[in-house]
Amino acid sequence: METRDNTAHQKAGQVGADPEIAEADWEAARKTFESLASTKFRTPRSQYAITIAVSSRCLFNMVEERKIFQEFGLEKYVKYQQDHEEELLRKGPAFPLVKALEAVNLRLRELYPDSDEIFDVVLMTDNHAQVGVRLINSINYYGLAIERFCMTGGKSPIGYLKAYLTNLYLSANPEKVGEAIEEGIAAATMFQLKEDLNLSDEELRVAFDGDAVLFSDESEKIVKLHGLDTFFEHEKKYENNPLAKGPLKGFLEVLGKLQKKFHAKDLRHNCPIRTYLVTARSAASSGARALKTLRSWGLEVDEALFLAGAPKGPLLEKIRPHIFFDDQMFHVKGAQELGTIAAHVPYGIGQKYNKSISNN
Secondary structure, X not given: OHHHHHHHHHHHHHHHHOHHHHHHHHHHHHHHHHHHOOOOXXXXXXXOOEEEEEOHHHHEEOHHHHHHHHHHOHHHHHHHHHHOOOOOOEEOOOHHHHHHHHHHHHHHHXXXXXXXXXXXXXXXXXXXXXXXXXXXXHHHHHOOOOOEEEEOOOOOOHHHHOOOOEEEEEEOOHHHHHHHHHOOOOEEEOOOOOOOOOOOXXXXXXXXXXXXXXXXXXXXXXXXXXXXXXXXXXXXXOOOOOOXXXXXXXXXXXXXXXXXXXXXXXXXXXXXXEEEEEEOOOHHHHHHHHHHHHHHOOOOOOEEEEOOOOOOHHHHHHHOOOEEEEOOHHHHHHHHHOOOOEEEOOOOHHHHOOOOOOOO
């Protein structure tokens, strides 16, 4: 017994006495672990990833749970969630988007195995931590690659967005979305759909309105305050002056950055990210300034649709985007009625004219 113990102490002493051997052992263990880890679920380093923060009420349909909270309070709500931990949550409006982001990630991992320039979805919720088990069970069942959670127990999560280096925040709470935009973070309010949509899992499609979304509300102010004729004159006069950036400009920028990674591999025509500008502007009278602004930023969209005031819903129904961003609630509601996942960007003068819409 004494001899065996002395031998063990000697071996331990040898490892401790030679830091280089210990470091080599740790490095070998690390490489072995990484080789065994699934490429799909390897969490990227935050400083390189494109972070999409999604609330639990966007990722899942929690309308009934929300009613319990509003009618009976926090304690009954938490108990209900604990009692139903094994019951899966239904898919919410951001679910198809998250699946499409994961499809893009798989393609990027195939082309750039060591790169962390991929999408990283963070569940950002003010839910109590005790609700986390049901969320985790549902995420695991659906096979979603969501590893980072931020559960603030009733406190606003907005303060954590910058710490997570958030590129886009999606929430069902318009007040939180407004707070995020004021902090300079791209954000939008999502709404529950009447039925599940069967959208592409192979190609991420993102559609943007122009003014007060990609661009500032400079031109929108002229329309609201002085009418269309003055707006057309203004846009013609300042055609070569780029518009100031809007709240979603940065998100289009990171999408374009990822697109270029596919273009560099000669995959422009097989790129799994497709972007759209869907604007009420007229191409002939005010379209040039919008396109020249994007060019001045070094950005482009795959398709530009100038509708000259026509409804956006029918065109979006053909595009079938995973998300469409617009500052006008009228367009958001019209798109929703035709089966498009539309998100409201509460920014600019147009908010004075928006009418309320149910957030259930």
